[in-house]
Amino acid sequence: MLAGIRTFSKSIFAKIIFGVIALSFVIWGLNASMLNLGTSREVAEIGSQKITPVELDRAFQRSVQNMQNMFGPNFNQQQAIQMGLLNNTVQSLVSQKILREDAKNIGIGISDEAVRDQIFSSDSFKDPTTGQFSRDRFLQALYQAGYTENEFINGVRGDMMSQQVVSSLTNPATVPDIMARQIVAYRNEQRSGSFFTLNKDEFADIPVADDATLRAYHEENAAQFTAPESRNVTLATLSAADLISTVTVTEDEIADAYAQRQAEFQTPEKRTVEQILFSPNEEQTAREAYKRLQEGADFMTVAKEDANMDEAMVKLGQFTANDILPDLSDATFSLDEGGISEPVETALGWHIIRVSSITPGSTQSLDEVRDIIVDGLKQFKAEDAIYDLAATFDEELGAGTPIEDAARDVGAKTYKLDGVVRGEGLAGQDVDGADEINAKIFELENGEESFLEETASGTRYVVRVENVTPSALRPFDEVRDEVVAAWTAEERQRLMMEKAEELAGNINTSGADLATLASEDGADVRETGLTRRTGRGLADDVNPAIAAALFTLEDGKAKAIQTGEDVMIVKLDEIQAADINTADAAPVNDELKEALNEDILAQYLNYLNEEISVSVNNSVINELYQPTAAN
Template structure:
């Protein structure tokens, strides 16, 4: 299906906030041809539209905040970038813009009345008691998600425009009833059977064949007895970690380093914040509520009277950098338990309360001395390793043998024998061994590498002294291994042959499976009533038993090999699935969704050719360079 080409999901407005009515597409692929905006300072240009840095940042910060609701308040921007959330935000914005561009090209417009109706129809904005639209809930929801009212309205309008196109493309998709019913019958059919595991004891004593047979097995299975290519290597490594123990630091250096890193050891003041939010035209109502609070009314009672439940009132814990800037001064001027006078923002009138305060804290030098000393030694070691690396490189460039050059700078040396591709460094535990192993197999015999550096900063140089090609090991050297392998294969062959004989006996003579099992010293077990995917199998029953049952005719048996065991399985019962309308409805919906996604994927491919999309990575990197670099 073409659905694999693009992944579609609900609009950023619907998915991240409250499932309004929108649909947009976030699987837009950004290929190399799109990444060129010259000297433009926009994040992206899509046809006649653009994504500004401010627009991207607001959307990204909303995404980060929503992730904090999942992972907790310590989830930060750096983690979001590492998880790909920034890229997803860019893709989501591009996807919305390109659909809206197409809608505008087709002359599609959405009236203010339709936007209003869409917002008013959302259950998320309705008062639970009256079931009517509540502006308080609407504004509080936008505030919690980081939207201004105009941003949200524009977003809904754009998504409704896109829906006009989506609906025209997918509204006529239909699934034949007979197709859905056939799929239901296939998926929901259930089967049960009996099985037993063949007794292995009679195959324990298998005579070892003559050498002629073993030699032929050795040749026929050459790959199993072939030694991989190996390499003998001289390796020298230079690491700052090896120098740390030799580095000394003074008290003055420790104090200076502590002062330079003081921000790392400071915890900002945090405040738990509650609020009651009133609409922009309700200043007097807010003042009346504040007066009641001053007279001793309970904050939560007043909030409930204003139509706000606790989940909306309790905003969480904030530092001064985290809270909405318009509320920062009022929040951080309050004492613990204090309540603010009404504060006006673009969202309306806020009454704030600070139930608790976690004071700022700075760890003393004594508390973090070990951390500071370790960091300082590491820094000095890194500084020293650079100078040593230059000397090392100069020695090597002058033709000095690796071991002699290593001795000059105190590098470690290793003589590695029998290094195998992809299998480390012949038992030596060295940082970056996988990278060094890959470098070893880039070189020819007698060739020496340049001074290289692993991802973790280990400097190294190596020389491939000898290459031993891959070759079939002589029979005499591996005779015992050949005997073991031949015996294992022969046991499996004999067991499978007997199992097939027993299964044929059941099929041809109607032999009872329980009697057959008893004669073999085994016990019959029941599979359980299972579907094709193994759902319904009894505990401990291999999924391969389910597969076998669905390959058999009723009452028939077959031999089945599972790992080292051989099983005889007999189909006892078939329970056909119901295929009425109710059973087929979920399948019909699934098929219709798949058809719609195929249609939309093809249409987006078409738009990709018709509407230009340019992404400016330099602007994106400039916005988030500190987070991306950490």
């Protein structure tokens, strides 16, 4: 999950949601003076700025939505609150407002042109094929992130204001060159060694321990031989999928459904759009450019000369009427092919639109989509029937009718399941929603029956726990073979490590030759080649633990290590220290500088927290989210 969060935090949306503050150092707390807004209904007041309940909720819901995009729809608001995302959103908004208030006090302003350039240069809005700004991707991205265009533009402007403050603080940070070089030298040191794996054949026949030893092992490792709690249950399921094969549809129903769903089978008209965009204060310039176009000037030439736009910025791509910005839709779809619009105003400025080509819409015939229509009708009828059957099923169960009888009356499937274990499905039965049903089974007491429940995919079910077998250590006689196998494996590893440590000791104390020891053991020596601490340089089939071992040894010394079932003797043969004077310290310098910058910014935020009045109203936040958290 953390990897997903880090990926998201690099996007332009995260920068607007969280301002320019990295998640890693939005850690300052809210002191007592910050927690009193009297009767105010604002979430927070930061100098002359406010965080309204609507602003917090939209930012928080965007955060939740982004998490759902990464981790699936089951990630909910309650989970977000529990993991601290709500608190993080509040603190991030406060930090963002503090920096913006500071920028405002200093007198920093950002021009419309600078905001436009920032948006156009964002990779989030570039066509992956052309690498240029795409209006289509821009609008889709804003929609998916939950922003209006004005809200996003204002967010970018505020972020750029804050960034100027941040840049003035962090750019001067420097790192001592010698420190960076020493770190690089540490990372770049290389070592090589040799190793061999003990021959397992010598340890193939381990004498079986006596019963007293095995019984003691059985008790000392009880968790390994304990049977989990299991339950025997009666289950009944009712699903639309079970009814579809019995459903029939008529030709009249197919024709009616096609007529009702015809919009689904239509490919809308698309238009290839080009635009010249002028900033909000350049209406007159836009109208003069339009006049030139009417007089026959080349569209691309006017774009370059009057708006300083290159071809990639002018060509927006294909749009349907629903895809393009609403303010531009009417103008775009009222033009003939090759037509040019008069200047149209949006929040981004003044647009002159040209439609370079039109792809007419089309409609699939009934014959082409017949299977889709029929399947949809059957699914609908089955679900409709299930609704009534489920109501009848629920009534019968509520009246005390046994599960088996109620299930038979409505055509539900019944199962007798023995040995159901928590988290392990339904005893091998392939039932829709098995994991959800399994969880419900272990919410019930012995002899208890559930209500009629419904899985996420729509299967209705009811389950009764018939018997509970508690978790218990299985008798020794029942698991003796398992105990023997486990004890033997552990004894084998112990004996192998004992021998390996003895051989490594021979190398370290008496200078024994590794190759000779390997030969006597019937093993082959392998060379590691030069490797770094991370294992970089090792062959793919060499365990990185060998590299780790090399960097714990003195030159010429050896040690025994265990990797899985293998036991090895590793010897260090060569150390190649990195030259501190020629080390490329730039990457490490950047890492350290970034860490210093984060510390500086965190300290500056703490300073602003004292200088700028900040009040956070927890009662408003609790009112907004406490009911949700309690559900």
